[in-house]
Structure formats: C-alpha cells, structure tokens
Amino acid sequence: MTKSFEAQPEAPLTVNRTATKSYALQESALIKWTFITISLLFLSLFLILPLVSIFVTALEKGWETYIASITHPDALSAIKLTLTVVLIVVPLNAIFGIAAAWVITKFSFKGKNLLITLIDLPFAISPVIAGLIFILLFGAQGLFGEWLYQNDIQIVFAIPGIVIATLFVTFPFVARELIPLMQMQGITEEEASISLGASGFKTFFLVTLPNIKWGLLYGLILCNARTIGEFGAVSVVSGHIRGMTNTMPLHIEILYNEYQFTAAFAVASLMSLLAIITIVIKNFIEWKAEKS
Amino acid sequence: MELTLKKRKRNTIIPGFSLTLGYTMLYLSIIVLLPLSMIFFNTFSMSWSEFFETISHPRAVASYRLTLSTALAAGLMNVVFGTIIAWVLVRYQFPGKRIVDGLVDLPFALPTAVAGIALATLYAPNGWIGQFFDFKIAYTPLGIIIALTFIGLPFVVRTVQPVLQNLGIEIEEASASLGANRLQTFFKVIFPELIPAVITGFSLAFARALGEYGSVVFIAGNMPMETEITPLIIMTKLEQYDYAGATAIATVMLVASFIFLLIINIIQWYTNRKFNQF
Known part of the structure; x- marks a missing residue:
C-alpha cells in the first residue's frame, strides 16, 4: 500500500x-x-x-507477592465475575450486531439512517450516565423499582445490573464493524444462493458468514476488550460489594484506594496482558483480511 | 437505471427482513432507548427552578468549564501529535515501526481504570516522570489533560492514517513539478486533504473525553471547584442518593454532547463542500 x-x-x-x-x-x-x-x-x-x-x-515486591495478589479470593472472584459478564454480553451483542447489519445492508427501508445513528448512540454517552439510566430504571426509586422489590428480583447492585450496563456500553461494537463490510459486499451472493434454493439460514451460514468472519471477529475482539475493562458504568450499578459484585477494574480501584499499590498493579498487569493479546489478535486479523 | 435498481431492491428475494428488523428494534429499545428516555422522563418530573438551581450550582459550573477546557486541550494535543504519528507511520520506515503501529491501539484495549492508575503513578510528584518537573502534573488539570490525551490518541491516528495512505503521490508530483517546494506542497496540497479526517478524529476524541471517567478519576485529585469533572459530580450525587440532581447534570451533559455532534456535522458538511468543489 x-x-x-x-x-x-x-x-x-x-x-x-x-x-x-x-x-x-x-x-x-x-x-x-x-x-x-x-x-x-x-x-x-x-x-x-x-x-x-x-x-x-x-513485580516490585517479587513473584510471591505477585502470585498472592492475583490468587487472593477477592481477586479470583473478580476475575470470575468479569468472565461471566463477558460470556453473556459478547454473544448477545454479537447476535444483535449480525441482525442489525443484515437488515441495514440487505434491505432498503425508510429510517435506515436514523437506525444507524441510534445504534451509534451509546458511543456518545458518558459511561457514568450509562450506569445512571439503569439506576433510574431498576433502582429502589426507579420506574420498575417497586415491582422488582415486590417480586424479590435484584438487578441494580447485583450481577444483572452489571451485565445490562455493560450491554449498553458495548452495544455498537459488532454492528459498527459489520455494517460497512456487508455494505461493500452487496447482496448478489446471497441472492444467488437463495435463487438456487438454499434457505435463509443456510445462506447466512454458508455464504454470508464466511465472507464476514474477519470483520465479525474484529468486532468481537473490540467488544470483548471493552466489556472486560468497562469501569464507569459498572461502577455506578455494582454497589461495590467485595467478592460479590466486583469486576476486575472495580477490584483494582478498591486496592488502589486502600494504598495496596502492588496488589492493584498485579491485577492491572493481568488486564494489560489481555490488552496486549487483544492488539496482537487485532493485527493478525487485519493481516489476514488484507491477504484474503 | 436507478429506478429499476430501487425496484429490484424493494422486491428482494433475500429473507429475514421482518425477523432481523423486529429483533434489532426490540433489542435497541430495551437496551438503549427505554433506559435513555429515563433521563428526560425524570428531568421533566423536576420543577424548573429545582432543575435550574442544580445545574447552575457554582460547583457544577466549575466542572463544566474544567471538562470542556481539558477535553479541548487534549483534543488539540491529539490533533498535533496524532497527525505527526500518522504521518510517520505511513511515510517513513524505521526499526520497530510495526510495534509502534500496534501500540497506538493500546488506549482502545487497555481498561480505563488500569490506564488511570498507571498514569497517576507515573505523573505523581514522586513518579517516574513527575519527579522531573518543578510543578505538579497529577492531581491538577494538567493530569486530566494527560489522561484524556491518552484516551483520545488512537481516534486521531486511526482516522488520519488511512486517508494519508490512500493519498496518491501523483498530486504531490504535480505540485512539485509546478514548482512548489515541500512545505508549500504539504500545506497547500496534502494538508487540505487531511482536514476532514483530522476534524473527525478530533471530534471522536473530544466526544469521548467529555464523558470519560475511569482514566481521569485517579489522576485528577477530584477537588471540588478545581479538579472535579462533570461525570464525577454525577457519581458523587449518586453516592448521596441524590438521583434527581444526578439526572439534571446528566441532562446537561447529554444536551451538550448532542449540540457538539450537530456542530461537528455542520463543520464536516461545510469542509466537504469546500474541498470537493473542484
């Protein structure tokens, strides 16, 4: 180039x-x-x-302190919670991203541009506000607060709140990668497949998916990185309950504010490794996509 | 031709229109639209004087000023250095270039809280970098600018880089053969081509900086009236269970970012028209 x-x-x-x-x-x-x-x-x-x-x-205080910091029960439960959130959020936003990209790129309809703008909306909103809106919706004084309390369902200050706030923040990632890619690829291949008698799902899995796999993977990687690292929105809705609703970034914040710098940076180093891996995979995908 | 194309698209044989549109709208409404409407719903339930008092409180006004000015300063830093970095990555060969190129994405991949504690420790008065300066960097507005510059850098580099890459050498050759020196070629031929991308990169970085929380709270010091950003005011009000106050400030932030996006769109439209008229 x-x-x-x-x-x-x-x-x-x-x-x-x-x-x-x-x-x-x-x-x-x-x-x-x-x-x-x-x-x-x-x-x-x-x-x-x-x-x-x-x-x-x-690593300032040696490997033993490092290992002790990342295998502390609170750290382990934070890692587990973060992984749980990733396993729920990333697939849900991926399915949405594929559906949204399909309808936007394969059909023409009124209000398409408005829909694209609305999908991008979460990027323009502060993570703190993203957390706030779910407090207003599901908190004790929120719209559904009374009903949730009577039915003994807890969303805010619990794992569902963390999941839904993260869903909001990472909402556009997959859709945003797929829309320009699928727009470029057009609809001729799908039309050929359908007119030869393949079903819609068969067409998607055998024709569309192989075409968009690198773009999809790229979107998943970005969505995954943001899900793991989301701090502001999760901080608002989590309630900071140790060992219960602390994700990895929140755990780092608590350790740092308690002046346990070595422990805070130990957990931070794990997340930095993940970030480096993300960048390596991203570059690999770009290289692959360029080759094909 | 265009008419037949449109007709063909409308009668497309591809299935799944109502399924995917329905699912997209449903999911969008549940995750984004309904929750976001709560902000305006709750604001309208406040009295006007109550709302006005909250949003014009001196502490809130000081935070708007701080948030806007630091986001602007960081955006401008990124415009200057981001454009230079994009130029260097596209035009020059040097050892370690691939690693540097990959590293530019670090702020996208690194959790904001991790960036926050790392920058706060580095730029603290006794930190690796802070110790070389006579004045305080962390826990002052300067620290906030550093965190916001970190967050915004890839937006500028990654929007300017592809434009530079696709810029043909022909226009530079034409400029040179018409007698322009390198400086003239850069400012009169190359730079105008980059302006729309630079504006887009700036606005993405600026918009992100306006709402940024995680990387800033650790390095800001969070002193009311001095180093308290607007998202932190919302956070503080939430911790005091002042939901109405938090919502009022959030409304100001939302309206401000929408106005900003509108202005940027108008500028984009104007520059596109200006530079594409030939």
Whole structure:
C-alpha cells in the first residue's frame, strides 16, 4: 500500500520515479528523523512508560507477592465475575450486531439512517450516565423499582445490573464493524444462493458468514476488550460489594484506594496482558483480511 | 437505471427482513432507548427552578468549564501529535515501526481504570516522570489533560492514517513539478486533504473525553471547584442518593454532547463542500 519514499541513487530514472533524491517530493533526513523522534517521545510518555510501569510496579515486591495478589479470593472472584459478564454480553451483542447489519445492508427501508445513528448512540454517552439510566430504571426509586422489590428480583447492585450496563456500553461494537463490510459486499451472493434454493439460514451460514468472519471477529475482539475493562458504568450499578459484585477494574480501584499499590498493579498487569493479546489478535486479523 | 435498481431492491428475494428488523428494534429499545428516555422522563418530573438551581450550582459550573477546557486541550494535543504519528507511520520506515503501529491501539484495549492508575503513578510528584518537573502534573488539570490525551490518541491516528495512505503521490508530483517546494506542497496540497479526517478524529476524541471517567478519576485529585469533572459530580450525587440532581447534570451533559455532534456535522458538511468543489 505505502509506496517507498526512500531514495535509490543507483536506480535509473526511468524505472523509479522517485529515483533522484528531491526535496520537492520528500522531506530532508533532518525533518524525517525529527518527526520520528517526536512521535516516539510522545508515545513513550503516554503509552510505553505507563505500560512498562504497570508490570514493574506489579513485580516490585517479587513473584510471591505477585502470585498472592492475583490468587487472593477477592481477586479470583473478580476475575470470575468479569468472565461471566463477558460470556453473556459478547454473544448477545454479537447476535444483535449480525441482525442489525443484515437488515441495514440487505434491505432498503425508510429510517435506515436514523437506525444507524441510534445504534451509534451509546458511543456518545458518558459511561457514568450509562450506569445512571439503569439506576433510574431498576433502582429502589426507579420506574420498575417497586415491582422488582415486590417480586424479590435484584438487578441494580447485583450481577444483572452489571451485565445490562455493560450491554449498553458495548452495544455498537459488532454492528459498527459489520455494517460497512456487508455494505461493500452487496447482496448478489446471497441472492444467488437463495435463487438456487438454499434457505435463509443456510445462506447466512454458508455464504454470508464466511465472507464476514474477519470483520465479525474484529468486532468481537473490540467488544470483548471493552466489556472486560468497562469501569464507569459498572461502577455506578455494582454497589461495590467485595467478592460479590466486583469486576476486575472495580477490584483494582478498591486496592488502589486502600494504598495496596502492588496488589492493584498485579491485577492491572493481568488486564494489560489481555490488552496486549487483544492488539496482537487485532493485527493478525487485519493481516489476514488484507491477504484474503 | 436507478429506478429499476430501487425496484429490484424493494422486491428482494433475500429473507429475514421482518425477523432481523423486529429483533434489532426490540433489542435497541430495551437496551438503549427505554433506559435513555429515563433521563428526560425524570428531568421533566423536576420543577424548573429545582432543575435550574442544580445545574447552575457554582460547583457544577466549575466542572463544566474544567471538562470542556481539558477535553479541548487534549483534543488539540491529539490533533498535533496524532497527525505527526500518522504521518510517520505511513511515510517513513524505521526499526520497530510495526510495534509502534500496534501500540497506538493500546488506549482502545487497555481498561480505563488500569490506564488511570498507571498514569497517576507515573505523573505523581514522586513518579517516574513527575519527579522531573518543578510543578505538579497529577492531581491538577494538567493530569486530566494527560489522561484524556491518552484516551483520545488512537481516534486521531486511526482516522488520519488511512486517508494519508490512500493519498496518491501523483498530486504531490504535480505540485512539485509546478514548482512548489515541500512545505508549500504539504500545506497547500496534502494538508487540505487531511482536514476532514483530522476534524473527525478530533471530534471522536473530544466526544469521548467529555464523558470519560475511569482514566481521569485517579489522576485528577477530584477537588471540588478545581479538579472535579462533570461525570464525577454525577457519581458523587449518586453516592448521596441524590438521583434527581444526578439526572439534571446528566441532562446537561447529554444536551451538550448532542449540540457538539450537530456542530461537528455542520463543520464536516461545510469542509466537504469546500474541498470537493473542484
């Protein structure tokens, strides 16, 4: 994709258009390396050092403290709760994303643009507000509060609240990746499949799904990362009950506020590893998608 | 041609229209629309004077000012450095480039709370970076700007990068052969092409920064009137079971972000028209 802007003095002019080193088409080496240095310095201060500091602080007091921090019962229950939330939220938003992308890209109907805008809406809303709306809906003084209390159902300050607030925050991820992809691919392949007698579901699984698998996986990865890391919305609805409604980010917050820095960074290092794995998978998907 | 195309689409043989539309609408209503309508529903149940008093409280007003100014400063930081990084990643070869490119996505993948504690520790007066500065960075508005810059960086880089990649070298060659030097070519030929992407990247980063909570609370210090962001005011009111107050402030934030999105859309429309008129 990117053309090489490196000068190649030996190459004959007719072969390579950028053969002669010309400052009209490229910057001097001085400017080039100044820009590279600025970029690397900026990224070091804002991205690299924070990442390195997490692992250094986590291991400051040795492996034993590290292992003890991440195998503490509260930490383990936080990890378990976070995984539970992921297993519920990611599939639900994936099914929605596929359904929404299907209806938006395979059919034309009135109000389609409004629907796309509404799907993107959660991205424009503060996570704290995302938590607040579910308190207003399911809290003790909320719209359904009375009814839920009488039927002894707890949503807010319990796991269902965490799940539904996370569903809201990560709502657009899969749909947003699939819509432009499926738009580009058009409807001809599906039409061919249907007119040859395949059922709708068979067409989806045998024709559409193989076409969108990388885009879908990409959306799932992003949705998964945000689900694991969501803090603001979950913080509002969880009630911070230790060992019960603490997800990993909330557990980190409690440890940090109690000045248990090593333990906080130990759990944070686990989440950073997950983030690094996410980036590696994302790059792998991009590479795969580019190849196909 | 267009008419037949439309007709064909309407009579498409692809099944599942009512199923997927119905499911999409139902799920959207339950997860997003109904809960979000609660904000306006609850605001309307407040009296006007009560509402106005809450949203114009000096502490709230100070938080609006802080949130807006830090989000703006972080957005501008990202415009400058994000564009440089995108340029470097597209145009230059240097060792470790692939890793740097991947790393730009870190703020998308790293949980905000993790970023928050890491940045707070680094930029604290005795931290790795903070110790080299005579003035405080963490626990001041500067710290908030740092956290918001971290959060917003990939938005700018990832919107400018593909535009730069798709920019043909032909227009630069044309510019050079017409006698422009490199600086002129950049500012008069390349930069105008980047403006719509830069604006989009800025607005995405800015919108995210307005509502950001997790990465900011740890580094902000959270002093009322000084380093208290608006999402934190909502949080504090919720902890005091002041749901009406929290909702009123949330309404201000929602209205502000909608107005901002509208302005951005108008600017986008204007710049697209201006630069595509040839």
